Amino acid sequence: MSSMRRETDVILIGAGVMSATLGSLLKELAPEWEIKVFEKLASAGEESSNEWNNAGTGHSALCELNYTSEKSDGTIDVSKAIKINEQFQLSRQFWAYLVNSNLIRNPQDFIMPIPHISLVQGEKNVTFLRSRLEALSNNPLFQGMEFSEDPEKLKEWTPLIMEGRTSNEPIAATKIDSGTDVNFGALTRMLFDHLKSQNVELNYKHSVEDFKRTNDGRWEVKVHDIEGGNIEYHTAKFVFIGGGGGSLPLLQKTGIPESKHIGGFPVSGLFMVCNNPEVVEQHHAKVYGKAKVGAPPMSVPHLDTRYIDNKKTLLFGPFAGFSPKFLKHGSNLDLIGSVKPNNVLTMLAAGVKEMGLTKYLIEQVMLSNEKRMEELREFIPNAKSEDWDIVAAGQRVQVIKDTEAGKGTLQFGTEVVSDADGTIAALLGASPGASTAVHVMLEVFQKCFPERMNEWEPKLKEMLPTYGMSPVEHPELFHQVHTSNSQILGLSVEEPVFA
Numbered sequence: 291m292s293s294m295r296r297e298t299d300v301i302l303i304g305a306g307v308m309s310a311t312l313g314s315l316l317k318e319l320a321p322e323w324e325i326k327v328f329e330k331l332a333s334a335g336e337e338s339s340n341e342w343n344n345a346g347t348g349h350s351a352l353c354e355l356n357y358t359s360e361k362s363d364g365t366i367d368v369s370k371a372i373k374i375n376e377q378f379q380l381s382r383q384f385w386a387y388l389v390n391s392n393l394i395r396n397p398q399d400f401i402m403p404i405p406h407i408s409l410v411q412g413e414k415n416v417t418f419l420r421s422r423l424e425a426l427s428n429n430p431l432f433q434g435m436e437f438s439e440d441p442e443k444l445k446e447w448t449p450l451i452m453e454g455r456t457s458n459e460p461i462a463a464t465k466i467d468s469g470t471d472v473n474f475g476a477l478t479r480m481l482f483d484h485l486k487s488q489n490v491e492l493n494y495k496h497s498v499e500d501f502k503r504t505n506d507g508r509w510e511v512k513v514h515d516i517e518g519g520n521i522e523y524h525t526a527k528f529v530f531i532g533g534g535g536g537s538l539p540l541l542q543k544t545g546i547p548e549s550k551h552i553g554g555f556p557v558s559g560l561f562m563v564c565n566n567p568e569v570v571e572q573h574h575a576k577v578y579g580k581a582k583v584g585a586p587p588m589s590v591p592h593l594d595t596r597y598i599d600n601k602k603t604l605l606f607g608p609f610a611g612f613s614p615k616f617l618k619h620g621s622n623l624d625l626i627g628s629v630k631p632n633n634v635l636t637m638l639a640a641g642v643k644e645m646g647l648t649k650y651l652i653e654q655v656m657l658s659n660e661k662r663m664e665e666l667r668e669f670i671p672n673a674k675s676e677d678w679d680i681v682a683a684g685q686r687v688q689v690i691k692d693t694e695a696g697k698g699t700l701q702f703g704t705e706v707v708s709d710a711d712g713t714i715a716a717l718l719g720a721s722p723g724a725s726t727a728v729h730v731m732l733e734v735f736q737k738c739f740p741e742r743m744n745e746w747e748p749k750l751k752e753m754l755p756t757y758g759m760s761p762v763e764h765p766e767l768f769h770q771v772h773t774s775n776s777q778i779l780g781l782s783v784e785e786p787v788f789a
Contacts, residue, residue, distance in 0.1 A: 298324045298491075301511055301526040303498050303540060304533035305329035306339040307474050308717050310481035311381075311727040312530055312734065314388065317488045318753060319746045325490045326524060327482075328513055330497040330619075335478030337617055338534035339724060343684030345608070346596045348470035349725035350378040352432070353406035353578040356590050358422050366418070366425040374722055375431040376761060377729035379772070380754050382470075384728045385477070386775035387753040393484050400477040402597045403781045405575040406469030407447060409461070409669075415580060416462040423464050430765040435466040450572040451593070454671035468772075469576060470781065471597055474724045496522075501529070501544045501714075509544075509714055528738060531716035535616035535687040539628055541716040546709040550632040553640065553690035554718070555700065556616050556625060557651070559683035561607035562666060566677040570595075570604045577669070593669045606666050608683060610654040618685050633690075639698025640690040647700070686720040704730060712738030728754065 300316065300323055302309040313325055331337065338344060351357040351371035358371045385401065388394045410419050416439060426432040438444060439462035445452040447465050455461075486492055493513075499521075500512040509529045513522040531537045531544075538554040564570050578592040596603045616624035629637055641648075659675065666673045689701040704723050708715035715734050732750075735743065750757050761768035776782045 296522070297525045298326045299527050300325045301509070301524060301529045302327045303511075303529065303531045304337075304536070305331070305334035305478070305482060305492070305494070306337060306532055306534055307335065307478045307481070307724045307727055308339075308532035308730065309530065310334070310339075310478050310485065311384075312532065312731045313485045313490055314393075314481050315384070315728070315731050315735075315753075317485065317490070319742075319749055321488070325485070326526070327485070327490060327492045328496040328498055328511075328524075329492075329494050330516065332494050333479075334482040334492075334494075335475040337536075337619065338684045338686070339474045339478045340684065341473045341475035341596075341598050342681060343618065344474060344724065345592065345594060345605075346471050346473060346598075347406075347576055347592075347594065347725070348378060348382070348401070348472045349722035350375045350406075350431075350469070352435070352466050352469050353408045353464070353576060353592075354590065355408055355410075355419075355422070355578060355580050358425070360418055360421075364421070366422050368422070368425045368429075371426065372429060372431060372762075374726065376756075377722070377726035379431070379756060379761070379768075380728040380732070381725060382775055382779070383754045383756065383771065386778040388481075388484070390778050394480045397779045399600070400473045400480060401779055401781065402471045403467070404469050404471045404595055405447070405465055405467050407463050407465045407575045407577045409448065409451065409463045409577050409579055411457070411459050411461045413460050416460045419462050419464060430761050430768050432466070434468060435464050437464050438462065448573070448575060448577060450569065450670055451577065453572075456671070463577075465575070468776075468781075471576065471595065472725070473597060498533075498540060501540075507711070507713060527713065529714045530734065531714070533617075535624075535685045536620065537716045537718055538687060538689075539616065539624065541707060541718070542628065542630060544709075544714055544716075546714065548707050548709055549716075551636050551692050552707070552718070553633045553637040553698075554616065554625075554628055554687040555640065555644075555647075555690055556613060556685055556687050558611040558613045558615075558685050559608040560611060561605045561609075561681050561683050562662060562678045563681050564604040564606075564677055565679055566674075569677050570602055573604055579669070591665065591669065605681075606669060606678075609657060609662060609665075610651055612651045612655055613685065615685055616687050618682070620685065636690055636692055636698045639696070640700055641698070643696070643698055644700055687718070688720060689718045706730060706733050706737060708734070708737045712740070732757075 351374045357374055359367050389397050423437045495516040497514045499514050502510040504510050508525050510523055510525045531540045541549045574595050576594045581590045594605045614622050614625035663675050693699040704719040715738055755771045
């Protein structure tokens with residue numbers, strides 16, 4: 291086994307949508323920088339970014355009810371929904387910039403317009419949904435959203451869901467036509483094709499084994515060339531760890547103080563996929579319901595129209611499961627291997643606090659196919675077992691850390707962890723993840739390249755016209771940008787008129 295040593299400016303670990311986004315941004319902001327990518331699988335976008343391993347929703351809080359919560363006084367807190375939508379708009383603007391600049395082509399291969407619908411049952415939930423719309427109605431990000439509890443109108447919006455429905459329980463929905471279906475696997479592959487054309491070195495079947503800080507402040511990364519059997523040492527000024535669920539073990543290997551007292555809990559997922567084209571054609575929307583009482587936010591049931599391999603598909607889920615693996619192609623030792631002396635108390639505290647999650651996962655793992663069909667029939671009353679197959683989705687690792695809320699707090703979201711001098715950063719967490727990739731990378735820039743932000747600002751504003759602005763405070767600019775980007779990305783629907 292031979293070894294070799296090389297130097298570069300930037301190392302990106304993991305060939306998913308996060309590394310692809312960071313690399314693409316850096317090539318616009320600092321084109322002279324040399325970038326290398328290391329991925330242990332044979333191609334890009336094969337783990338969390340793969341189209342079969344995520345929901346494919348352009349997460350913008352148009353239909354995801356877990357981003358809005360009801361306060362004790364009955365009012366609706368929409369602050370998180372607004373924040374998520376603003377973040378998604380930045381991703382959308384960057385994709386439009388890439389297409390308009392001919393850096394990537396054929397946007398219909400990765401993004402399609404699709405109505406986003408929230409559907410609820412029960413008087414209390416109907417009241418909540420109506421109040422939610424009222425709270426969002428004055429925000430330009432959500433204009434064009436409709437509410438209805440008229441069964442005939444709901445049949446127009448969701449014929450497959452309303453057909454055969456016999457319950458007298460109140461039912462209501464909101465619908466907005468500016469939602470999207472995003473094939474993050476296809477997007478990831480497009481971005482890496484673009485990076486390859488920009489002389490970024492892509493190294494597949496290369497596994498990162500360890501990290502060492504050099505005397506001059508750089509990082510030496512030990513890499514195993516799986517196919518060749520060689521050990522390589524690559525030194526870089528900046529390292530980004532974007533390995534999905536595999537980021538936590540790699541972050542721990544860096545030994546930086548910021549990696550301490552952080553744990554991870556893996557959650558696997560299953561989706562039901564419709565194999566009957568006639569059924570698929572009866573539905574055209576992403577329909578999100580409410581998570582059941584006691585269920586975690588990532589368990590929100592949804593019935594999704596998806597476009598995969600240029601084919602319209604229909605998925606329902608997710609059904610949660612448990613595997614000790616941190617990645618779909620990971621090891622059964624991942625979870626136990628992530629428990630260290632510095633985080634064992636954090637992990638134990640989370641275990642005590644999250645008994646409800648543990649109970650939920652056990653129940654999910656024990657579900658039979660018929661029980662899954664019963665849950666599907668809450669959405670599609672006439673669903674037939676023979677029309678649906680099961681597909682295994684990706685692994686997600688929920689971050690566990692000590693916070694003001696207490697020791698061992700389970701985090702639902704995406705988090706950037708970096709060292710004090712900004713030479714290395716890792717991305718941890720799950721949803722909304724890929725949808726907010728550009729916002730996440732701006733956070734990486736602010737933490738790791740603060741001295742360059744003034745220099746980069748003109749280019750950032752060229753790529754992201756609403757960068758640093760609030761759409762609420764600049765509705766005309768937002769409308770102009772949104773309309774233009776819709777045309778560039780092939781998403782043009784009837785745009786809402788802003789006052």
